[in-house]
Amino acid sequence: MAWPAKPCTTILSFYPIETSMNPLFDTILSKAKEKLQKQFSEKGFYQGQLSSSALSTCLAVYSLWLEDPLSYQSIIQKGLSWLTENENPEGGWGDTIKSPSNLSTTLLVWSVFFAIQKKKHDRATLWLKTRIGSLDPQNIVSHVLEFYGKDRTFSAPILTCCMLSGSLGEKQELWHQIPQLPFELAAFPAKLFRLLGLQVVSYAIPALVAIGLVRHRLHPTPNKILRFVRCVVEKKVLKLLEKLQPPSGGFLEAIPLTAFVCMSLIKAGEKNSYVVKQAVAFLVSRARKDGSWAIDSNLNTWITSLALQALPQKDIPPHQKESLKSWLLNQQFQEKHPFTQSPPGGWGWTDLPGRLPDGDDTSGALLALHSLVEERQEVIMAIQKGIQWLLMLQNRDGGMPTFCKGWSKLPFDKSCPDITAHAMSAFLAWKKDMPGHLQKAMNRSLSKAISYLQKNQNAEGSWFPLWFGNALAADTQNPVYGTSKVVYALASLESDKAHTLWIKGCEWLASVQNEDGGWGGGQGIKSSIEETSLAIKALSTAKAKYQDSLHRGLEYLIEKTKQGESFEPSPIGLYFSQLWYFEEMYPVLFAISAMEEAKTSCCLA
Template sequence: MDTTEIHSRVRESLDQLRRELIADRGDSNHWTGRLSASALSTATAISALSAAYLRSRNAPPVRADRRDSRRGKPSVDHARYLELIRRGCDWLDTQQNADGGFGDTDLSHSNIATSYLVLAARTLAARCLSNEHQGSQFAASQAALQAYLDTAGGIPALRERYGSDKTFVVPILNNLAIAGLVPWSEVAALPFEAAVFPQSMYRFLGMPVVSYAVPALVAIGQAKFCRSSCLPPWSWVRRSAMNPALKVLEKMQPGSGGYLEATPLTAFVVMSLVDTLSTSPLPNANRDRVIASGLRFLEESVDEAGSWPIDTNLATWVTSLSVAALANDPTDKREWSSELLVGWLLSCQHRQRHPFTGADPGGWGWTDLSGAVPDADDTPGAIIALSKLRDFVDPQQTAQIDAACAAGKKWLLGLQNRDGGWPTFCRGWGKLPFDRSSTDLTAHAIRAFALMPTCAQSEASVQRGIRFLRSAQQSDGSWLPLWFGNQDRPAEDNPIYGTAKVLVDASDDLGSDAIVRGVQYLLHSQNADGGWGGGSSVAGYFASGDSPPATSSGDVITSTMEETALAVEALASLWGYMSVQESAKNPEFSPKTPSLTAATRDAILAGSDWLVGAVAAGRHHVAWPIGFYFAKLWYHERLYPLIFTTAALGRVATLPFICGAEHDDTP
């Protein structure tokens, strides 16, 4: 293909994407994005609101004072709650899949966890709505849902899905018990009293839940304790720990009322504490304030359709990604940036010890809202974004950026695990899946360090991180990420995302052997349509009459915008490195892989052509569920395909065989 034609098509698509991405900010100075509505989140919110309504419906309706909800007892505006419950149920009715089950998003496969939570929500809501929401159509829907759950294996299959990790299975069973669908004996006892110990000791106490689920541990643990028998003297010890644990629970609750800004976690806490009002009715101001503030969060986070997303937003994350994506364009002059944008990113840095995880100052979370917690993906993301803006600000902001990045670097150095990798939130919580070291987070931290002044400590830290990445490489050359997946793969993992995130801008320290194996994995994983990732659910969606065409030609394909863009960006970022290595006859490239550079070029061209065609067809407006939240709770983010494709084509526009800087020949 003529290089002038290639460059023209890439440039045209890139310019379109840049205009759309910049315009997406609207009147704001940063990006906010939009998370998908979630059947799981909506179900948990309905259950919490229903539990609160049922508890207080004999009391006169009182509108909660939003300003004073943290100081007052939990109060319920009955009419408002009934409206929210009804609208939530109406929305859930539109989300049932053909197999009778429910998935996390409108594009997700049915899963047993979400389906059970919908069953619990509908059961509790029916007691609030009387007969107004229970016609023949509802009865048929419930029968189909129960049939799905029976076919899926019921409660034993639910337990099997999560194994030894009680982070999510216990809250689900707790929700079912509150709804009267399972006996309380099915709910495991959780050591809520452990919360009274200093946070620095949590990782030594053998917690049965991940670090960020301590609020659920306290609330559900107390609900179970109040519903079960426990003999003295241990019952006296546990009961004496209830009030101190509730004080910890209130201290961890952010100003918004939403733990982690997450509807599921907040709803589990609220419904559990409401249940204790029946079994442990003694007044407790801490409990009352937590319930009131949590209910306020649920009221305020519902969307216009009557549903709830898994989290309020990922504003800091998508802003950092957008900055880096726009900066990939070789013609970019940061004309879209501003003092306000830089100031906003700087303001998102946590500057005090965090009450939720006990994290030291210096990190960034995923949003600017009060429920965010600093983590090892958003912190390097913010550092990289600020580094891209550093040369385009005044001296005062330059100094502020340098100080913020230095604090972020220190924070990351203190978080590194003993195995050399980086966890998400807390160092040393490595026993459960979402607390372990992660390949994508580790690679992200290493890329951030590369943009900052080095020192002996960071050099040693990077080398330990590199050893972790090399040891974590799979036998097929891929790396598996922590917070992203592919629902069409049997294990629901996403090696395309993980491999791309490790390889993008990979340094020679990773080793040419590891890089070559990773590149070969991406090359061998490219789909016949020229893209990457996806699977049968993508093909089915774009084959339906109600969906937009898959490409500008209307052909049905299986790849996703997100995964294709990530793979293209990673391969494009390595082009110069690979060209040099192969020209030098590096043993990893020759004679074993003499055509690796040419094959990579061809893959980049095919992937870029796929992206350009998909943009022309408007596919970058269809986000796919590749993101995980805790415990494999799927989501899609509206801006991911737009951001990832902008970043990929920006990289491609720099390549010599695209921009015409050299002849289209293999080195």
Template sequence: MSDERPGAENRRDLQQRARLALDQLRGELLDQRTSDGHWTGQLSASALSTATAVSAIAATIVHGQEFSSPFCVSQVSRGMDFLRTQQNADGGFGDTDRSLSNIATSYLVLAASELAIKAGCQPLDDHSRDRLDDYILKGGGIEGLRRRYGTDKTFVVPIMTNMAIAGLIDWDDVASLPFEAAVFPQSMYRFLQMPVVSYAIPALVAIGQTRHFLGRRTFWPWRMVRAAAVNPTMKVLGKMQPESGGYLEATPLTSFVVMSLAVTGRSDHEVSRRGLKFLADSMLDDGSWPIDTNLATWVTSLAIDALASDPEDDSKWYSDELLDWHLSCQHLTRHPFTGAEPGGWGWTDLSGAVPDSDDTPAAILALAHAKKRCKNLDSIRSIDLAIERGQRWLLKLQNRNGGWPTFCRGWGKLPFDRSSTDLTGHAVRALSVKTGQEINSEAAIKRGAKFLSKSQQADGAWLPLWFGNQDRPDEDNPIYGTSKVLMAATSVGGRAGLSQAAVDRATRFLVESQNSDGGWGGGNSIASYWTLRGSDGDKAVISSVEETALAVDALASALIANQTLPSSPRNGPIAGGNARRDQAIIGGVQFLLSSIDQKRHQVPWPIGFYFAKLWYYERLYPLIFTAAALGKALRSEVLRKHPPPYTPQDP
């Protein structure tokens, strides 16, 4: 029987368009798999990483000639060729080719150029150098660099070390780091008030030693203590280095270690040799380096969750090979880098990965989806065992304030070691997964909810840790953080423990944050990017695909929860009005459909942070996030209830 009601055809059109678009995305996503069924993705080339790698290799050429090779010279030359293509119009350099300039990357490129000269390679030309100097001067120079990082020395001291190696500043300008503290057991690190975050111990050791050798001498008794700590802490450095040679699989961290050993005449050390090999192996074809080798485990977990969100999921993503690979990524021994107990997952299957509280929940949720498709009883038991290990690992990591940090419980107060809202929301979702053996997680979930309640901003938003928006003054990303917490609050049937008022405030925040183009997030940088490329005719594109997809996913998840939960005072109308929420979802879906038509979903945007606000983008993020959003929108009633066209609400 045909539907003759006004707008019925439009409703069917929107549903059909979303269904066709999701089918397209599924095909694109499945095509990105490796031969054993998982995803590797591709991280953006990074001017920051490239500059540090160039400096490290050039320092080895200059200070340890006998350990370098013609290939090293070629790497420096190719790296400089790449950097010459990355200078922004303002004269500075950003972390990626879609990033705004920042003083940290600009200083690192300047140091790389100086070291390239010393290594006999071509530096930046005079015009580029003058423009770079002008950008740094306008940015406040060294004081501007210090302001960017505040009291956190995790990145500012390595940058200044790089500059001292290049001869740009004096060694006495570089802060001294307490490398001798690394002789203590890892379990004591959190009590020692380290000036760097938990995962920067290799830099603490290598750079701290370099400053000890080349900077102003400390007073006699302490100088002897430090001298005695050199060899023991070098053993720590070796113990923490993975088989690949790359600390955390990260180019910047590994480069800082290699250049520090080179300038102190230790290029022959095994740590340096392995680090140089890692840099050689991880160089991309265009002469650049990414910030990390890959995020294979992370993007695979996200891809599975997105594909399983489709109401018509045919499970073609599942295979026994994929399951075996995912299970193999779980860390089953105490980790030498952080001392983490067995049971967690890191971001990649490579040896430099470290288990953390974002990748572990993502893997647990992915395995829960795989369990529903698996037919082998032994494999199902393996899945349950892996999930239970992961959940116990998460329970032990929870901080006293109820939130989850990234790597180490109770480490300190620096930004990347504190409890964070996005990680806590993710952990709560994972702890709600049921297996054959019940894990007592109710108390942990309630404590997590209490932390989230206290962390909610006055406007209803939550601020995340590992994702940002470069157009915001503080480079934070409330769309990402709010979406992730709202997904947790609504996907576990109220077990997240957040009050309805908190959920309503978060929903209102997302609805009221919608842009005039129907999407979310973004800003001037993305508007300029697409304007230059003439995207979508004369229509201004402000929003990012990634942030829009996350907001649609979260709002649709809230709608689905209200559809499936029994009626109660807790499941009442969303603040701001259900109609406004539903219209916001429709506007977001239409933005995503337009983006797919324009192929904007194939152009990832730098919303990801690495440590110390190091920006990156990942090729699969817009594809994965959009597939999840359309799947949730199709599962909800919204595309059947309201006809387009969508008219955004005035602010």
């Protein structure tokens, strides 16, 4: 450990591990379960509440303003008012109301205010000047491109929105600075996408088409041959966009992606297209009463899977078990997905039609069903399909990506330790129920996954996750989340290599515990309920070895939750292309999961 833990002198220490449970522990756990139960829908799932997003709100407002400023005047004004009320004290905006101001969100809000109100927002202007030194358009462009690097998934849409709004000026030559996404490549068969070197991630084909098309129509390339090719494929890629749009109208159920597509098509002269009409209807339907929008419609499948993994079976009423099982099975994909060409068998994060099958949610659903269903044969066919889907997803490096195998050029398409660990846990839970050939395939997969985790363990013993971070960290990474997930999975493996990795991961987790007893995203980062809970759950796999650290962590939860009365969420979630969010149910779910794990360990036996 980096520093020795203080002797445990908290309330919990007065209850020796061999005696009865601390009553405050029971109180918090009971209250957390009560909060979770209130989120149960009679339709058969647990529902959460995503944080409102300044970025989503400004993009939705601008899209509706472009569509019809009079018809949507009320909703536009409510959105602008929400943005004004939730501006940070220094004049910028973060991704959530709990987030520090950042360049991307502030730049977009600033641009939208300029487009609609025809004047620059003074406080945001000052923040931007302080942040990047100058509002010269070329300087703005260079800072955005530098931040996102080779991945154009977000940089191209952000800069395109700025150009369309007029905030960068009226000079047409400025379009030379904006990346031209090669939308013509979308005309190729989808199975070739990963081989074409696209500048956007696997799930962002709608952005590739819409953002690329508006750039082409407003400022086409001087290359006559390429310009001709793009003109020829325009109709084909617009048809593709219509085919990819789900019945809800929202691409991936994501407000930012749908708004970027909507505004780009309107400015490209496609205002009357079916895609725009559907996208506008989606944006209107997702507006909240306070005038804001979230980043996505919901995370119902993910929240439900987390809930079922956290709760003991005895805490789920019998009538709810059946509806939960039916609902969860109904979320499994039964057909090839048009976006990613992914085969049937996976699960996505929501129950809505814009979802994609992904590795994290598929593993979560498999583990949830394992916790929920006693008669395995009832669900065995669905489970086999899910296992096979994960086996096909695994990359050559042994790790698990999020959506597609082999898309390894951009960060959000690469293998990642946390999703790899989640899949390993799913395999371990179901392996003995699978036929022999699948057990052998799962064993090979587990072996490759362990090697991947060994190669990607940081020198000090931690792992970095992909879809979670910590904005307070200098590099925005969250090794506590990543390491906790990996350590928990490795604890169930009977392998010397896995055991060595597990020990090193546990030691690192214990070494970065904060003075207040909690954990943040890493060494010295402010503690949160979510990160503390994750670390407690992981270290509980070591039984009595980290008893003092566990007691101190549990004491932190008692104090931080005000003895179960308040579960304040933290913005540790990362959405597409580093967009932060918090989920109201994460601290509740993570705390339940951690405390239930601690109950079964020597810590509180």
